[in-house]
Amino acid sequence: MNWKKPLLALVLGFQVVASGMHATTAEAIEVSSGTVNERIQVTPGVTYKDIRHGGSTPQAVRVLEMNLADPYTKVEVGVPDPLTKRATVxxxxxxxxxxxxxxxxAVNAGFFHFDNNLPAYLLAVNNTIMNLGVISSGFDEYMSVPTAFGMASDGKPLIDQFAYQSSxxxxxxxxPISSINKARGTNEAILYTPQFSYESTRTNTYGMEIVVTNASKPVDQGLKFGEVVTGTVxxxxxxxxxxSTIPKNGFVLSLQGGALAAIGSQIKPGTQLQLTIDMEQKWRNAQYILASGPMLVKDGKVSxxxxxxxxxAKERNPRTAVAVNKDRSKVFFVTADGRxxxxxxxxxxxxxxxYLVSLGADRALNLDGGGSTTMAVREPGDIYATLANTPSQPDERLVSTTLEAVSTAPAGEAVTLKAALTAPAIASGGTTTVSVKSALDRYNNVLAVNPAQVSLSVEGDLAGTFNGMTFTATKAGSGAIVVKYGQAVAKLPLTVNDTIKQIIIQPSSLPIGEGSTAQLSVKGVDGNGKTVALNPSVLKWSVSGNAGTISPSGLFTAGNAKEKGTIAASFNSISASIPVTVGGDPITVSNLDDVSQWSSSAxxxxxxxxxxxxxxxxSGALKLQYDFTPAKGEIAAAYANANQPMAIAGKPLSLGVWVHGDGKGHWLRGKIVDGNGTEHTINFTEEGGLNWTGWKHVQAPIPANAVLPLTFKQIYVAEASPEKQGTGAIAFDQLQAVYSNETSFAKPLFTDVPNSHWAYNEIQYWTELGVITGYGDGSFKPEQSLKRAHAALLLAKAMKLDTSHPTNPNFSDVPTDHLYYDAIATIANMGIVTGKQDGRFDPNGTLTRAQMAAILTRAYNLTGTIPQNFADVPNDFWAFKxxxxLAANGITTGYKEDNTFRPQNAVTRAQFSAFLYRILQ
Structure with a gap:
């Protein structure tokens, strides 16, 4: 790559002019081969730049510049507590x-060991060894040459090699000790401590070793440079x-070369030794030393x-580095995204x-990269630094140490104010509320705002009154609300309109759970078609029917029973309404058939x-496969993410989903986003509750404080227990919004009998008793006409008749080897059914509704009459009685629309199931 020198002035913070304009936040200014996508003056001493490069190998670089000439700007090392704890940047x-x-x-700093979470290399703070680490061997390793970044005793940043002065x-x-925790070379005395990468020194046979135990204090952590540690050989x-094996409470001194071996041979077991670990003069008394590698730039050149x-070195990866300029007055954190x-x-x-040379670096040191590459920056108005780059994995990686840009500036008087109106255009008589987002001093410190010290006024053609932070307009006009706090002033444009032609209520329809509440919002449209905010409190609200009640502010409270109605609102002579359904049927959010609508993360x-x-x-379902083994005891999660937010209709009680569990006992959760942009975590199970195998329906309650409209973001499985952090897979089907606690989500009995089928309960009853069964393809065929043979079989089973030894009724078309002979013969013996005049039973003939009435009244001895006959069943009809x-006993009501029974129509399988069930009830 040919990174060109003209980028230097831009990145190092000098004034850059392009087409007569200065580089400012959010401007995209082409400079040589790079484009400044964003520039932020984080504090007077800290500047952030987002630089993009196109071409066949596009790059996204972030540079954070710290000017240490600013008295309130510091560069510090972030050390986790305890040292083995990892955290995101x-x-x-x-x-x-x-x-x-x-x-x-902040950026991620030194490398770390995945097995014990300790930093890989030297870390010292205020002359105290926090972690001794190791030194790599071989010129193909990151830190084969001991190199570090730190803040030296003169208060200036330093990137240089380091050497121990220990003995x-x-x-x-x-x-004298040559080095610590590195491969032993010729004529060297190497000290091996318990932090070495292996349990033994792994040295060859060309030397000798002294094993020391009972050290007076640990040599890897907590030891000050120059401090004496005693131990016994x-x-x-x-x-x-x-x-030699390295003792946990001591160290090993490994010697190679005749002169060193001669000295070592004088030392005998039981001898008391004194170990001193010290650092060469240029690093002594440094505020901190953070070892990493390799060094990338020295004296302004690639080195x-x-x-x-x-x-x-040749892998193309995300990268992180720290750099300093020549006079050591500035420090730069640099990240390059990748993958x-x-x-x-x-x-x-x-x-x-x-690239670092092109940025003007005099010296630069590589830090941990790859998936760990992270930069955080505090945006003006924020209290905390947030993620600025785009890591190569979906979530920030947990890292060990960090390097931090710190502002110690004291809080001052407000000079910048961020404020907003809840509505920049309102109707006459309407209201808008001022919200002060933040107040900043000259150092971009976020100040706590005392509302009592905020002053509000209007300018331009506006008239109205203030009640606290809320303005009520009394006439049409335009101007601005002026917000003052300390020296800071913000002017918020406002238009007041009195020509409302249309009212729009949002949402446009409201399915809602029983007893739930939902805040409705409204907007108006003026004569020019422009949107005007309407405060719900200036409208007149009403609710039809018993659906619920609504407050003057537009807060609807649903009743506790299933009901439909209308919510109406009016403003002057203009009105609008929306339908409301309380406790209605579930509404599908996603059938989860199309995998392309989803993506995974972890x-x-x-x-x-x-x-x-x-x-x-x-026609399908979504499978989420997970592997929690990398977590090593930390909380792990596997996510199925909706590629686009999925709308949730109205305000349900819960979200329900069918889950095919794997019995691993994890935690099933989800996330929704409300109308304020607030994310809400919802629980489909309690922690450890995903403990079943096969299909099961679960529901996650919707938080009562979630503001409409709602969207679904993701469903995920999480695990914190190390013993359960294995692999597995779960499947999801039919994600629905649920509006009633009475909704049944029993698994469908048959593919063509959904839970909403009118005869679902009756068919379920007979299925569970084994009276009826479906077909081999999983269907029941509820609308198929019932055959006479099947009716005989169902009736025999329902009445629990003994069909083992019936007398042969001698039907000509029902021989003794007929599949249903026993059932047909048994009910014929009881006089429940009769054959045809020609001696046939007609087993494959369809059963009419009249025949069904006759069979059921004989089987269960039903009697009674109805005051008004069916229009198509005269007194002389053969099955009139x-x-x-059947009607007198509430088994049938006929067809209400024309008061007919339709006796010659065929009976369906669903109808017969329902009639038989009603007799028993």
């Missing part, structure tokens, strides 16, 4: 923010023996302490080094989505 920045100490920017004192002499290996042809096609390709280490886990090979309803008895 933004959460560490938030934790380190306090009054007078604001972390306004072991024994009776009669002193042995446990063993001394003869020359030619290596690879890498890694083989540029090694696999680590994201079309947005950011990432850089090799050589490309990154060249936190400390791996996740993917696919079409499920099992489904509950419809039976049909009348």
């Amino acid at each position: 933004t959460s560490q920045a938030k934790a380190d923010t306090s009054p007078g100490h604001s972390v306004v920017g 072991v004192t024994y009776p009669g002499g002193q042995l 446990q063993t001394v290996t003869p020359y030619g023996v290596g690879n 890498m302490t890694i083989d540029p042809n090694s696999s680590r 994201q096609r079309g947005y950011a390709s990432g850089m090799t280490l050589s490309e990154f080094a060249e 936190a400390r886990a791996n996740a993917s989505i696919a079409a499920s090979d099992v489904m509950n309803e419809g 039976e049909i009348s008895a």
Whole structure:
């Protein structure tokens, strides 16, 4: 890559003029091969830039510049507490923010070990060793040459190599230590501590080793540079023996070379030794030292302490670096995103080094990159720094140490005010409310606003009154509401209109749960077709029927029973209305058939989505596969995300979904977003409650304070227990909004008998008793005509008749080997059914409604008459008495629209199930 020098002035904060304009926030100014996508003056001493590069290898670079000449700007190291705790960059920045100490920017810093979460290399704060770490071996490693960034004793930043000045004192002499926790070379004395990457020294046989135990204090953490640690020699290996085990409470001194071995041979087991770990003079008394690598830039030129042809250097990855300018007055945090096609390709280490040189870096040091690359920046008006770049994985990675840009500026008087109106255009008589978003001083500190000290006034052609922060207009006009707080002033444009031609109520219809509340909003449209805000309180509201009540402010409270009605509102002579349904049927949010509408993401886990090979309803289902093993005891989650927000109709009681569980006992949750943009986490199960296998319907209550309109964002499975952090898969089907606690979500009995089918309960009853069954394809065929043979079988089962030894009724078309002979013969013996005049039973003939009435009245001895006969069943009809008895007992009501029974119509399977069920009830 050819990063060009003209970018230097822009990035290092000098004034840049392009077409006569200064670079400002959110401007896109082409400078050489880069475009400044955004520039923020975070504080007087801290500047942030988002720089984009196009071409075949697009890049997205963020640069945070700290001018240490500013007395209130500091660069500090963020250290987790305890040291083994990992956190995201933004959460560490938030934790380190306090009054007078604001972390306004941060990046991920040194590498860390995934197995124990400790920093990989040296970390020292205020001359105290927080972590000794290791030094890599081989020129293809990140820190084969010990290099660090820190704030030196002179108060200036420093990027340079470091060397220990350590020694072991024994009776009669002193042995200098070459280095610590690195591979032993020729003529070297290497100290190995418990933080070495392995349990033993892994040295060859060309040397000797002294194993020391009972150290007076740990040498890896908490030891001050220059402090003396005593220990007792446990063993001394003869020359030619290596690879000693490193004791947990001590260290190993490994010697190579004749002169060093001669000294070591004088030391015997039981000898008391004194160990001193110290640092060379340029790093002594530094505020902190953070080791990392490789060094990328030295003296304004590419100078890498890694083989540029090694696999680590040649990989194109996201990158993070810290850099300083030549006079050490400025520090730069630099990140380059990567692994994201079309947005950011990432850089090799050589490309990154060249780019840092093009930014004007005098020295630069590589920090941990890849998925850890993160930059956080405090936006003006915010208290905490938030994510500024786009990491290569969906969520911020948990990291060890961070580097932080800190502002210690004291809070001053407000000079900048961010305020807004709830509505910039209202009707005469309407209201709008002033909200003060933030007040900032000259250092961009966020100030607590005392409402009593906020003054409000109007300018222009406006008239009205203030009640606290709310303005009520008394006439049409336009102008601005002037907000003053300290020295800060904000002017908020406002238009007042009195020519309302139309009222629009939102939402346009309201399905709502029983007993729930929903705040309705309204807007007006003037004669020019422009939208005008209407305060709900200036309208006259009403509700028809018993659907519920509505307050003067437009807050609707639903009744506790299923009901339909209308909500109406009027303004002067203009009115509008919307339908409201309380406790109605569920409304589908997503049938979850189309996998392309969803995507996966994960936190400390791996996740993917696919079409499920099992489904509950419809033509498909969504499968979420998860792997929680990377979490290692931290909370892990696997998400199925809606690619576009999915609308939730009205204000339901809950969201329900069918879940095919894997029995792993996780936590099933979801997220919705309300009309204010607030995210609400909802629980489909309690923690550990996803403990079933197969299909089950679960519901997540909707928070009462969620503001309309609602949208669905994601459903996910989470786990915090290490023993349950394995792999698995769950499936989802039919996500619905639920409006009534009485709604049944029993699994459909048959593919063609949904829960809403008019005879669902009756069919379910007989199915559970084993009286009726469906077909091999899972259907019931409820509207299919019932055959006479099937009617005999169903009746025999329902009456629990003994069909084992019936007398043969000698029907000519029902031989003794007929499939339903026993049932037909049994009910014929009882006189419940009779055959045809020609001696046939006609088993495959359809059963008419009249025949059904006759069979059921004989079977259950039904009697009675009805005051008004059916229009199509005269007194002389052959089944008149039976049909009348059936109606008298409430088994049938006929067809109400024309008072007919339709006796010659065929009986359907659903009708017979319902009539038989009603007799028993």
